[in-house]
Amino acid sequence: MLELLPPPPTDPLWDLTAEFAADERPERLNLVLGVYRDAAGRTPVMAAVREAEIRLAERSASKEYRGLSGNTAFNRALVEMVLGSEGSGGPAGRAAAVQTVAGSGALRLLADLVCRTRPGTTVWISDPAYVNHRPILEAAGLRVRPYGWVDADGGFDAAGVLRELSGVRRDDVVLLQGCCHNPTGVDPSPQDWAALAELAVRDGWVPFVDLAYHGLGGGLEADLAATRMLAARVPEMLIAVSCSKNFGLYSDRTGCAIVLGASGQAVRHAETTLQNAARTLYSMPPEHGAAVVTTILEDERLSALWRAELDVMRGRIAANRTDLTAHLSALGCEVQARSLARQKGMFSMLPLSAEQMLRLRRQFAIYGTTSGRINIAGIPAHRIPFLAQGIAAVLGTGSGASADAVAAAGADTGDGARARQSPAVSSMP
Structure with a gap:
């Protein structure tokens, strides 16, 4: 063979x-x-991560299976970090999340969700794009089309991007990097992001946001602003979150897939679909990195230490x-x-x-x-x-x-x- x-x-x-x-x-x-x-x-290894690991070791928690969604406390913490608290009336109240094998695993699970929902969907990705975007999407059975990103002077090509995305069909998906674009380092302005949101609402395409570098561009809140603005305006949205860079958990493969829907039933169905996709790919994600991130985000002092270290980076x-x-x-x-x-x-x-x-x-x-x-x-x-x-x-x-x-x-x-x-x-x- x-x-x-x-x-x-x-x-x-x-x-x-x-x-x-x-x-x-x-x-x-x-x-x-x-x-x-x-x-x-x-x-x-970040000091906040090291202290969280010591706490986890001293606690000697069980290694029992977590379930298909992984660490649910981690999922809640990531949704709150990315979208704000559910109690504030924001988009977090219509979101579901599952833990994934890093950001790449989140991209693949969400691509599988799109394919199971609408087989043959076209996903639009920037040109140039993160080197793994196209392979992951095509491996899930999706069609991929590029749209330009930078202009002749190396800046963001706002007019060109809006022109090309005006041809996107309803229910197609547009992959956007939420901040610190890989590989170009070129991001839209807040006004450009607002124009993209308006286009998505008008034409009915679904934003698919890849968040891998939040905190390393303009600061954590500034880097999440575009994602939060999109989430507040569009009825449906997909978000892949990585903890590799901003927590330094590269080899612990820690990430999260978030889905926003217009109704509670749609979100529950999406969450179950993500769980089923995870079951066939790797069953359940690893626990250690998720437990570290949860320990940090749920502790006020550790969270402050982590944010300070992130600012230094x-x-x-x-x-x-x-x-x-x-x-x-x-x-x-x-x-x-x-x-x-x-x-x-x-x-x-x-x-x-x-x-x-x-x-x-x-x-x-x-x-x-x-x-x-x-x-x-x-x-x-x-x-x-x-x-x-x-x-x-x-x-x-x-x-x-x-x-x-x-x-x-x-x-x-x-x-x-x-x-x-x-x-x-x-x-x-």
Whole structure:
């Protein structure tokens, strides 16, 4: 049987990660995977998470099955965080949620819900989009169509997006990233979000919001504002929530699928459909990460500690982008610097072609995706001049530094000595 399998495609991000791990150049810089790293280049466990884990260990809770919806206290806490409290009369009162295997699992469960409700539904995704959006949707049996996202200057193409989405049919689905767009870092303005909501209400399409980076752009409340506004205006909505980035629970695979409906019966049917889909995919999600998040959100002091840590992470990401912008401007890359300055969140799109990104990797040991995406949150602050010099050299607009000179600059930062001591250190989170 196995001999009949055709050669399958491999995952480009993990291929790059493996290539980086095998690269012995001391100046190498990994900006591929979407993980937050502190100033020393580490992906830390947040203090609030560590304290919650200690409490859970001391409590020695049972490992009994939770049920198809997972941790229901976690689900309530996530709905309240995203939509506000149910008692306030807001959209949370017409929402149902199930715990999922991270944000990707939420995307897949909600895609299955759409397919079981209306087989053959078209889902519209941005172009460019998160690399896993199309595969997840198509694997669930849905049709996928793209709509543009950025304009010629690298900003949000409000007129183009509204024009393209005006052709969306009633009951089709439009996938929107709630904040910190991956891979571009370009978000709509509040006015643009309001126009999208008006279009959804007028034409009857269903917003499908992917929330993976809330808290890392403009702050937690600001990053959730667009999702809350949409939820208050549209009769139906789907929301995939990830706890990987803002709680640092990457390997604990913690997420939530939320459905909003116009009636209680519709929401109950949707919740049961999500449970049935989960049953056939993985039965029940893992408990640990959900218990950690619930412990934090239900404790006032821990919640305040978590929000403070999240603000520190957000500040470091913003400082990295500002610093990179300044260095690029100083090297004569003013146009590229202005484009980067408008972006926010973990990722930025470099204005480089696939060939230029390949050159950046081969000549300067700087690893990003071929689309130009780099992880701003993963740059040690003292490596930013090295990165800027590499970008300028590839663009041909900087000081004309050679590959050897850029490499030497990278080694001089102090990372070279650390890399030589442990050349096989993996970049995996």
